[in-house]
Amino acid sequence: MRVGIPVFPGSNCDRDVGWVVESVLGHEAVYLWHSERDLKNVDCIIIPGGFSYGDYLRAGAMAKISPITEAICEFAEKGGLVMGICNGFQILLEAGLLPGAMLPNKTLSFICKFVHLRLENNEIPFTRLYKKGEVLKIPIAHAEGNYTCPEETLKEIEENGQVVVRYCSPEGVVSEDYNPNGSLNNIAGICNKRGNVFGLMPHPERASEAILGSEDGLRMFKSIVESITKV
Template sequence: MKFGIPVYPGSNCDRDIGWVIEKVLGHDVKYLWHKEQSLAGIDCVIVPGGFSYGDYLRAGAMAKLSPVTEAICEFAEKGGLVMGICNGFQILLEAGLLPGAMLPNKTLSFICEFVYLKVENNEIPFTHLYKKGEIIRIPIAHAEGNYTCTPETLKELEENGQIVVRYCSPEGVISEEFNPNGSLNNIAGICNKRGNVFGLMPHPERASEAILGSVDGYRMFESIVKSVLV
């Protein structure tokens, strides 16, 4: 299986994801420079975290205009698997592949810490190896992770099961106390209606080896592989 990882000026998590895919998971990676227009041979695209184009204007706003982002949109529209992590999630929102937008954290500061997530939807290719309601521990590292959307969009997300993971307590309690950034309804990650596009703020690639303090993120990548190859 071959994963495509776009690299924008300012990306800084592309190699982290590549390490997990190649060294831990044992699959192929193709790094896609931001001017790339072809995704031929790619089975899944993972848009990495970082500060694409320095987050000028706002996070992801300039990256959505890149040729590779246009190619990713076409790939997703044809049913291709696309996952966006942190800045990658912000890019997917800006590109219109996922609904809603990101605001600065409620603290107005950068947050880098482990958080707990409750798996709300385990029926998409990215999470099917988790149990519904399972609590996982994965780190965040962002300044603009405060997800928001219109009441109408929120209603659709809730009714369609598009909220994939939420911030919670170690015991699974979902409340403002365990919401690190002010995100609407404790939303940490969402998918599109088809389930082939998934964006989340936490970094599963930083929780895929025991030496990093958690392996709870590894199954997201393993889920992708098994959904494609099985």
């Protein structure tokens, strides 16, 4: 399987994702430069975290108009699997592949720590190896992870099951006490209606080996592999 990993000026998690793809899973990582449109016949796209274009204007605002993002949008429209992690999630929002937007964290500060997530939707290609309601331990590292959207959009994504993961307690309790950034309804990650585009603020690539303190993120990557290879 060939996994496309876009590289923007300021990306800093592209090699982390590549390590999981190649060294942990044994598949091929294909790095895609931001100024190109050629996706090189990849089977899926994982947009990594970092600070694309220095987060100038807004996080992801400049990356959305890059040639590679335009190609990714076309890929997604055709049903291709696209996952965005942290800044990758912000780019998906800016590009209109996912609904809503990001605001600065409620603390107005950068937050880097492990959090707990409740898995809300295990029926998409990125989460099929999890159990619904399962609690995951995965780290966050962001300054703009405060997910927001209009009230009608929030109602729609909740009713459609598009909320994939929420911030919660270690026991799975969803409350404001366990909301690190102020995100609406404790939302940590969402998908589109078709389920082929998924964005989340936590970093599953940083929770894919025991030496990192958690392996709870690895099944997201394994889910992608199984979804593609078993079609």
